[in-house]
Amino acid sequence: MINRIAIAAAFLAAALLPVMVLAEMPEDPGVQCTYNGHWTYTDASEGGGPINWNLTEHSICCGLWAIELQGSGEDSYGTYSLSGECAEGQCTVNQSYESGQLQGRHYQYTGEIEWEVPLDTMAGLKGSWGEKGKGTKGDFVIEEIQCGQ
Numbered sequence: 791m792i793n794r795i796a797i798a799a800a801f802l803a804a805a806l807l808p809v810m811v812l813a814e815m816p817e818d819p820g821v822q823c824t825y826n827g828h829w830t831y832t833d834a835s836e837g838g839g840p841i842n843w844n845l846t847e848h849s850i851c852c853g854l855w856a857i858e859l860q861g862s863g864e865d866s867y868g869t870y871s872l873s874g875e876c877a878e879g880q881c882t883v884n885q886s887y888e889s890g891q892l893q894g895r896h897y898q899y900t901g902e903i904e905w906e907v908p909l910d911t912m913a914g915l916k917g918s919w920g921e922k923g924k925g926t927k928g929d930f931v932i933e934e935i936q937c938g939q
Contacts (some may be wrong), residue, residue, distance in 0.1 A: 797877040820846035820860075827920060827932035829899075839865065841930060843872055843883070847937065849907065856911075859883060867892040879903050881915055899930055 823845050830838035845861035856877035863870055868890015874883035885897040901917025911934050920927035 820848040820849050821937050823847055823935055823937040825915070825932045826934040826936075827914070827930060829928055829930040831926075831928040838928065841932060843932075845872060852877075874899075875938070876903060876912070881917075893925075896924060899929065901932070 816925040825841065825843040825845060827841040827842055828838055830836075842865070843861055843863050845859045848860070849857040850858055854877065857874065857875065859874040859876065859881070861872040863872065870885050870887045870892075872883055872885055874881060876882075879902060881901055881903060882900040883901075883911045885899065887893050887895050897919055899915075899917065899919040901915035903912050904914040904916060905911065906913040914935060915930075915932040917930060918927065919930050
């Protein structure tokens with residue numbers, strides 16, 4: 791009987807251990823970053839503009855290098871929210887305009903990460919963008935990423 795109680799207590803402790811560990815882990819406050827660069831239309835003669843994204847990078851769990859991105863910004867077209875993630879050498883950022891002449895429109899930027907040596911810090915991004923559900927598209931480059939500690 792005592793052995794059964796001891797075994798049951800051990801199983802209960804093992805089952806509760808992950809809950810106790812998770813409860814004690816502090817929430818990731820994130821790192822504040824500014825991503826600076828520019829975008830152009832596929833036909834460069836149509837022009838382009840600057841990119842100045844204020845993002846918070848949050849680590850995603852489980853051993854692989856991956857971050858979640860959340861932020862906002864404002865440009866000559868209006869204010870917008872940003873969300874996305876980076877993993878396995880690539881980032882995707884979704885931009886949703888909340889006000890201005892592009893209010894209600896959504897854009898997606900997908901690019902390859904450019905790394906700083908020793909390959910543990912993002913130096914920039916380069917890729918393409920497009921409006922969701924529309925034919926508007928182009929290229930973008932993030933040339934500078936500055937993060938606070």
